[in-house]
Amino acid sequence: MILLDGKKVSNDIKNEITEEVKKMKAKGEKVPHLAAIIVGNDGASLTYVASKVKACERVGFESTMIRMSNTTSEIELLDKIEELNNNPEIDGFIIQLPLPKQIDTQKVLMAVDPDKDVDGFHPMNFGKMALDMSTFIPATPFGILELLDRYNVETKGKHTVVIGRSHIVGRPMSILMGRKGFPGNSTVTITHSHTKNITQITSQADIIISALGVPNFLKAEMVKDDAVIIDVGITRVVDETSPKGYIITGDVDFENVSKKASFITPVPGGVGPMTIAMLLKNTLLARELRH
Numbered sequence: 001m002i003l004l005d006g007k008k009v010s011n012d013i014k015n016e017i018t019e020e021v022k023k024m025k026a027k028g029e030k031v032p033h034l035a036a037i038i039v040g041n042d043g044a045s046l047t048y049v050a051s052k053v054k055a056c057e058r059v060g061f062e063s064t065m066i067r068m069s070n071t072t073s074e075i076e077l078l079d080k081i082e083e084l085n086n087n088p089e090i091d092g093f094i095i096q097l098p099l100p101k102q103i104d105t106q107k108v109l110m111a112v113d114p115d116k117d118v119d120g121f122h123p124m125n126f127g128k129m130a131l132d133m134s135t136f137i138p139a140t141p142f143g144i145l146e147l148l149d150r151y152n153v154e155t156k157g158k159h160t161v162v163i164g165r166s167h168i169v170g171r172p173m174s175i176l177m178g179r180k181g182f183p184g185n186s187t188v189t190i191t192h193s194h195t196k197n198i199t200q201i202t203s204q205a206d207i208i209i210s211a212l213g214v215p216n217f218l219k220a221e222m223v224k225d226d227a228v229i230i231d232v233g234i235t236r237v238v239d240e241t242s243p244k245g246y247i248i249t250g251d252v253d254f255e256n257v258s259k260k261a262s263f264i265t266p267v268p269g270g271v272g273p274m275t276i277a278m279l280l281k282n283t284l285l286a287r288e289l290r291h
């Protein structure tokens with residue numbers, strides 16, 4: 001079993017980006033600037049955005065975090081987006097999801113200038129992705145592709161089973177794994193809450209990408225020998241014995257599934273750090289496209 005070490009690979013990527021930023025500075029160019037809007041006080045979302053800001057500092061990017069209250073109206077958020085769209089200092093920005101109930105997420109995502117949409121969530125960018133055109137690929141799926149690439153995991157002709165059809169992970173992942181090229185050329189099955197007899201499907205998979213958010217959902221008996229296992233789950237599970245009062249738990253029963261897998265991502269330290277590294281990569285791309 002080989003561990004797909006997202007912590008190490010994301011560090012390598014951050015080092016590569018740091019070098020790019022140094023070159024930009026040496027030439028007197030403006031460094032990439034990422035902004036992140038966060039609406040409300042969700043603990044996990046605040047932690048993720050803080051990690052994104054910290055990662056910007058680490059590679060030498062400028063960053064701006066915009067906090068808005070839980071009672072922010074849709075109009076107020078749309079105004080803020082317009083401001084960022086028109087601000088020449090900002091190369092790319094994200095709106096951390098989920099948003100409070102009073103706000104229509106699709107409407108908000110459609111208001112983002114596609115050229116600054118470093119999350120790749122705008123329908124124009126999502127469509128380009130599906131049509132093999134160059135664009136911003138959503139950071140988590142992009143991070144998974146990068147892991148498969150850097151570990152040379154064969155995907156051509158393999159049966160990839162994606163668990164979950166979220167707009168952020170499952171849906172784009174299912175498209176990307178079936179695209180021409182590497183990583184890609186897989187035969188893809190996407191499963192979700194209405195899928196019947198999921199074990200019958202997962203046990204035929206060469207590659208399983210689980211983005212469900214149910215701790216320890218994927219058990220050893222659902223997986224065939226030598227399968228490649230990608231665990232996107234990052235659920236906070238209460239644990240009184242840990243310093244934070246919770247532990248981050250993946251979708252995969254790692255202890256038992258890892259005994260059968262050929263490659264597997266740990267949680268934490270697998271897909272999570274890759275997501276942040278690829279957001280930085282998209283921000284670098286946005287900056288290059290704008291200059």
Ligand code: GUN
Nearest residue numbers: 094095096097098119139
């Ligand atoms: N919420 C969970 N994952 C993501 C992500 O990749 N981007 C944004 N903006 N929000 C998220």
